[in-house]
Amino acid sequence: MPELPEAEANRRRVAEQCLNRTIEEATLGKDISYIELPGDNELGRLAGRQFTQTHRHGKLIFAGSQTGPWICVHLGMTGKLLPFDADERDAPDYTKFLIRFEGTRRLAYRCPRKLGWVRVVDSPGEEIERIGFGPDALDMSREDFLNVIGGTNGTIKGALMAQHKLAGIGNLWSDEILFQTGVAPDRTASDLSGKTIGDMYADMRRILTRVCEVNADYDDLPRSWLIGSREDGAKCPRCDGTIRKSKVAGRSAHACDRHQT
Numbered sequence: 001m002p003e004l005p006e007a008e009a010n011r012r013r014v015a016e017q018c019l020n021r022t023i024e025e026a027t028l029g030k031d032i033s034y035i036e037l038p039g040d041n042e043l044g045r046l047a048g049r050q051f052t053q054t055h056r057h058g059k060l061i062f063a064g065s066q067t068g069p070w071i072c073v074h075l076g077m078t079g080k081l082l083p084f085d086a087d088e089r090d091a092p093d094y095t096k097f098l099i100r101f102e103g104t105r106r107l108a109y110r111c112p113r114k115l116g117w118v119r120v121v122d123s124p125g126e127e128i129e130r131i132g133f134g135p136d137a138l139d140m141s142r143e144d145f146l147n148v149i150g151g152t153n154g155t156i157k158g159a160l161m162a163q164h165k166l167a168g169i170g171n172l173w174s175d176e177i178l179f180q181t182g183v184a185p186d187r188t189a190s191d192l193s194g195k196t197i198g199d200m201y202a203d204m205r206r207i208l209t210r211v212c213e214v215n216a217d218y219d220d221l222p223r224s225w226l227i228g229s230r231e232d233g234a235k236c237p238r239c240d241g242t243i244r245k246s247k248v249a250g251r252s253a254h255a256c257d258r259h260q261t
C-alpha cells in the first residue's frame with residue numbers, strides 16, 4: 001500500500017507533467033463502484049481551471065491553485081496518478097478518474113482495488129484538518145515526536161502508523177524504521193527511553209528522505225535494509241537473526257528475532 005514516499009513519487013509526476021495547462025474536462029471511468037469519486041458539480045468546478053501547484057501531506061496528494069479548487073487524491077491500496085499523452089497511448093486500465101488538459105496531455109487516476117478516493121476540495125489545509133490527520137511525518141519536530149509517539153500507551157508500531165498522530169507511515173515503512181532502530185514492533189511506545197525514541201526520529205527522517213530520493217524504487221535501496229528481506233524465515237541482512245512475521249496492531253509485522261528488542 002502506498003505510503004509517504006510512494007505518494008511523493010506520484011506528486012512529482014503531476015508537478016512535472018500537469019501544471020499550468022488548462023483543464024478542458026474531468027470525467028469518471030467505467031467501473032467506479034466501491035470508490036469515492038467527485039460528483040458532477042465537483043467535476044464541473046475543474047473545467048477551465050489550471051493546476052499551478054501541488055502539495056503532499058502524509059499519503060494524500062493535492063493539485064490545485066492559490067484560489068482553488070484542488071483535487072485531493074488518496075491512492076488506497078494500489079492507486080497511481082499517471083500523466084500521459086493521448087496521441088501516444090490510451091488511458092490505462094482501471095482508470096477511475098481522468099483529467100483532459102488542453103492539447104494531448106491527460107492525467108489518469110488508476111486504481112484496480114478499493115480504498116482509494118478522489119475529492120475536489122477548496123484547500124489542502126481545510127481538508128487535512130477535516131480528516132484529522134496529524135503533521136506530515138517529514139514535517140514533525142523532534143520534540144513533538146518524542147511527546148506524541150513516545151507518549152503512546154500502545155505498541156510502537158501502532159503509534160507510528162496512527163495517521164492522526166503523524167501522517168504518512170504505514171505497514172512497510174514502520175517495519176523498516178523499527179528494524180533500523182532495533183526495536184521490536186510490539187514494544188509499548190511509552191516504555192521506550194527518550195534516547196531510543198530520538199534515534200527512531202532520526203532513522204525515520206533518514207529512511208523516508210532516502211526512499212523519496214530514489215522515487216520509491218526499492219531496487220535502489222541498500223541491501224542492509226529490511227525491505228529486500230520481508231519474508232518469514234529470511235536471514236536478517238544485519239545480524240545472525242531470522243526475520244519473523246507476526247501480527248502487531250492488526251497488521252503483518254516483519255522483524256528480526258535477534259537485534260530488534
Ligand SMILES: [Zn+2]
Pocket residue numbers: 236237238239240241242256257258259260
Ligand atoms: Zn537482525
